[in-house]
Amino acid sequence: MKFQFGRSYSRMYISSAIGGELRSYMPREAGRIVAICVSPNLNSNPPKVILVGKSSDVEKRAEQFIQQAEALPAFVEIAPSQWMYVGVWALETATTDPAVIAREAAHVSRTDVVRVLYLKQVSQ
Template identity: 25%
Template sequence: MFELNKDYSRENIHQTVGGNKESFLPASRGKIVAACLRPDLNPRAPEYIVCNSGAAARASGFTLSRQIDPVPVFIRQDSDRYRFVGHFVVQESYTTQVDCAPFAQGTGFTSGQISRVIKMTPHK
């Protein structure tokens, strides 16, 4: 499906897995189908995914946090180049401000703007 450490456009990703081309956690049929992460907003990706408190990010984070299926994870390299870094599964999800606060550093968000942090682990 995707080749490790190869770059893909959002259009390539969308054509392969579906979902919204604009969302950082595109969903299809009630499941998150990929994680397309910007390093300036998710500096600890792919191990940790930070969801802000906007309605779309909150909903996507909630959906991903309950998902058992692995998702392909991509890290943005340039305006429309995302590097595939592997398939990951949810290990834990943090929602309290105390638990999320340590992950705000380097994201551009304050701890109060973070609704959820999802700890991911590589899929075996």
């Protein structure tokens, strides 16, 4: 399923098109991460900068995304139940450096961040 750049979709539509859970920031289908769905309330510059919170499931999905090394469709929440398609993004780098984490987390007043993922857009 092809998404239109800049158009918003519901999580139900995204899930029906490519699979994955309705609530995860990195939904999985058949053991594979299939999309990136992030909120600006929790991330300093989504999807370019994703803040990984201290939670077993959240951390496992970030690690899987890193290991999967695959460009994925990305969506940014623009309103409740509205997720704007912002293109296909891939991991550029990831860090657990405390200084970087503190700097990025300060943008959104988060104290639970354990890793920062930096992504790059590879296509629309």
